Amino acid sequence: MAKPQLPKSAQFVIVGGGIVGCSVAYHLTKMGHSDVVLLEQGQLSCGTTWHAAGLVGQLRSQPAMTNLIRYSTELYSQLEAETGLATGWKECGSVTVARTEDRMTMLMRTAAAARAQGVEVEVITPQDAQDKWPAMQVDDVKGGLWMPGDGKANPTDLTQSLAKGARMGGAKVIEGIKVTDILTEDGAVSGVVTDQGTIKAEVVVNCGGQWARELGKMCGVNVPLHSAEHMYIVTEKVEGVSPDLPVLRDPDGYIYFKEETGGLVMGGFEPEAKPWAMDGIPDSFFFQLLPDDWDQFEILLENALVRVPQMAEAGVRKFYNGPESFTPDNNYLLGEAPELKNFFVGAGFNSMGIASAGGAGRALAEWIIEGAPTSDLFAVDIRRFANFNNNPAWLHDRVKETLGLHYAMPWPNRELDSARPFRRSALYDRLAAKNAVFGSKMGWERANYFAFEGETPEIQYSFGRQNWHDAVAAEHKNTREGVSIFDQSSFAKLIVQGRDACAQLNRICAANIDVPVGHTVYTGLLNERGGYESDLTVLRLKDQEFMLITGSAQAVHDADWIRKNFDEDAHVFLTDVTAAWSVLAIMGPKSRAVLNKLTNADLSNAAFPFATVQEIDLGYATILANRMTYVGELGWELVVPVEFTVGVYEDIMRAGTEHGIRDAGYYALEGLRLEKGFRAWGRELTPDITPIQAGLSFVVDFDKPSDFIGKAALLTAKNDPDHLKTRIVQLVLDEGVPQLWGGEAVLNNGVEIGEVRSAAYGHTLGSAVALCQLDAPERITVDYVRAGAFEIDLAGVRYTATAHLRSPYDPKGERPKVDL
Structure with a gap:
């Protein structure tokens, strides 16, 4: 041709x-x-x-x-x-086996998630697994999953x-x-x-x-x-292998198998990969392979012989070492x-x-x-991702780990270890010296929790309560009853300014941001379908200058989305100023007392109301104090120039000593926000979820003079009885011991109707608390929620839960507005 x-x-x-x-x-x-x-x-x-x-x-x-x-x-x-x-497509199904109890727990969690997502799945015994895959031995197998809809091509x-x-x-x-x-x-x-x-x-x-x-x-x-090298072999014929054989995955051995012409394709994802072509991929690398590397392949082959001993008698027809591209x-x-x-x-x-x-x-x-x-x-x-994620040295070291993630144990809150530390706040060394255990978000090192004195600052992963449970409980309690400080410098900060800034932002934001200078507005950015592209806080600093504070992972996404929605001829400019400002959140009923020792500003309710921002002195520094809360308590988010951050932190810790101030991390923050039912973008708020479904209609201004993106869709949804068949609902376990992590299936009257989107232990409530997306066969009304018998499937065990359309903690939202 x-x-x-x-x-x-x-x-x-x-x-x-x-x-x-x-x-x-x-x-x-x-x-x-x-x-x-x-x-x-x-x-x-x-x-x-x-x-x-x-x-x-x-x-x-x-x-x-x-x-x-x-x-x-x-x-x-x-x-x-x-x-x-x-196409060679064959719906042969797949079997996944577990060698350990932890892996079996993970497979039980997977089964519940599959059912919630409408994917056919069956938990099977070792004998069932062998019946479906006769060539394998199952003496060390705890059980498995059968997914009949999987296949190969x-x-x-x-x-x-x-x-x-x-x-x-x-x-x-x-x-x-x-x-x-x-x-x-x-x-x-x-x-x-x-x-x-x-x-x-x-x-x-x-x-x-x-x-x-x-x-x-x-x-x-x-x-x-x-690129990294990815290897598999094709064997000669193996007894018991037929064309209808399912795909077999043995993640504890890092390996997979599929049938090919009576033999087996066996490959896998070794825990530490071998990056390739640091100097670039040759232009003519077509239908080519890299040299065999039996040393790199050894760990996979050893595990394959455990699973299918007959492979020892079968010849190897071909060794494939084909490079593939991997992301961070x-x-x-x-x-x-x-x-x-x-x-x-x-x-x-x-x-x-x-x-x-x-x-x-x-x-x-x-x-x-x-x-x-x-x-x-x-x-x-x-x-x-941002431009710094394209650094070749960083990519090389990170990809060594990410290839192995395919079959690594997906522990709750699992952190990647490679190519770190990467981005560090001004307080990194000070927090590390206080036994901080760091996680990573958008490359930022962020304190997840602070290990008790004498304890090793590291996470011991498990599907139950992890080793940091008690340390986080102390941080949680201190925030509710006293005062804590959170380093949230990883927040993305965007400045929008220009003579059309207000008009442009008001069309992009669902709330009315045309408020007096010094006021703060929490708002969603919606797409034309009415779903969330982001949620963020808008600080009006001047008549035509606004600071937008958004999630750590959203800087590039949000800046791009906002710019794309500016009118072409508008006089408006957006600048990412994340690196110029730190954010220290001082939260708890004693927060005002601590700050009063450091500033001449009047922090009373009358002079400094909730949802306002002021430039104040704090010790030697001049900062922006934003009276908001993500934990449901009195508090301020202090937006501090980076060069003043260490001084402000030291002053606050000195002033807070008599009030029992302590550092707190993101694990405590998650539990605190979930007790309050505060939604998070990327979890409860997604491009497919509207403010109506999220229970956040009250922060949408349908009556503001300007139109806004997504308004037409929301007005249509308001009159659509089917729209509320999907809804975000807070569930609290009735039993105090189990630990939820997110991703678990939610049942109502014994039928899967959704999944847990976020979960943490609510130490004030004394039980695990979750925000869940429910997709019901009927409109989710107050009566539907009250009449339902809710359960959460935790690795095959169902626990009863109580549903709440208003937060069970401080349901009237009075604590952030107290005048102590």
Whole structure:
């Protein structure tokens, strides 16, 4: 077949002919867009796709991601009938086994989450597992999971079938053409330069796989991924292995198996990976493998022989060592790059490209056409990373760990250990000296808790109460009854200013931010569907100058989203000033007494009401004091210039000694906010959840003079009786001992109707407390909640829980406004 002629222009140019690029092309044409050109420097699937193992497991940790994979399985099962090209898709099911009690607990949690997400699953005995997979020995197996909807596919065949589907829809697929540059004009992509000519383009999609990072660098876009070696072997025939054999996963051994021509494909994800090509991926690395490395593979092979002893008698037909790209957090990269308009990325699939490609290709195509994601995709949104995450030395060290996360034990609150410490607040050394145990968020080192004197400052992971339970209880109690200080400097801070700043922000924010100077407004940023793109606090510092304080992980995302929604001709500017300001939250009923010793400012309710901000003196420093709370107590968030942070902290600790002040961390903060039922973005507040469903309609100003994004959708939702079939509800366990972590299934009258989105131990309430997303068959009214018999499935054990539509702690919200 002759190569298609290179067009001079196209609406959409996709760079990269692996399975993801072909899926994007396929879905764009399915949406009615035929002016699509896909460019592949070698042949389709020649980079990473061709040597992928082809496993397709449905369940992911987040429902939104599970939905994308489930769509993949539906697509793969129908594609051959549509295109006439085989895909090798086989719904053979999968068995996952546990060697330890902890892993079995994890599988029981997985089963509950699967049922809540509508994925068919069955907890099985070791004998059941062996019945489904006769070639394995199960003497050391505690049990397992059977997921009949999982399957496998032939990656190359699947890619060719998607490409043919794209061609049938009018797309041009051109192989043997190399992109040498990305053209830009006025902050937007304008085309690509190839070794065979230039193509003007309205949209360029970077699906370059291992080369995606280099393609991004051509136009100033950060694509943080790094290649690592990924190995598997194909054996000769093994007795008891048939074509219908399910996929087998043995995560405690870091290994997986699937059938291939009567033998086994056996591979895995070793705990410490081997990064590759620090100096760049060779351009002509097509259909190539790296040298065998039996030393690196040894840990996988040893575990495989434990699981399938017969492998010792089977010959090895082929050793595959094919590099793949991995990201800093083991989730792929999707979406429009914040640095360049109309330049989209679909890359970094972490050995999950075959399973993810169908759903990810559709999601990216929808994002391209609609101009925004059509569902909650923040887990894979490229805007969750910043430019510093593209540092090659940092990526190299982090990817050593993230490859192994596939089968590492997903402990609750598990922290990554590599490439740290990374970003440090001005107080890092002082907090470390006080036995702080740090976690990481957006690279920031943040104190999770403070270990008691004499204790080793480290987390001992478990699915029950962890070793920090009592230390956090003390921090929690001290905040409720006395005064604590939290270093929340990782908060992102954005300055918005210019003569149109107020008008522009008021259209972007759901609340009315046209308030007097010195007032503070909590608000959501909503999409056109009425769902949350973010929630943040707006401080009006001057008539046309506002400081926005948002979550640590949201700086790039929120700045990009706000800029994209400014009117093109508006006189308004946004600047990220996160690094210039620290945030010290001083919280608790004695907080005013401590601050009064350091300032001449009048901190009384009359002079300094709740939800206001003032510039005050504090010791030698001049700071912004914002009277807000995320813990449900009297307190101030002190926004402090970085150069004054240490002095302010030392002054506060001295002044607070007589009041019993102590440091507190993010674990205590989580328990405190959940007792109050305060929602958090990315957990309870997502692009698919509206303020009505979240119980936050009261912070939306439907009557403000200006329109706002999402208003029309919310007005429609108000009159839709089905809208409140989904709702965020607070549940408190009736029994005081169990520990909830999030992700557990919620049942009402014995039927799964939702999942726990956030959970912590509520030390004031004496029980675990959770915020849950319920998806019920009927409208979730007050009567529905009161009449329900709620339970939470904790690793197969159901615990009764009481539902609350108002916080059981200080339901009238009086404590933050006391005038002590």
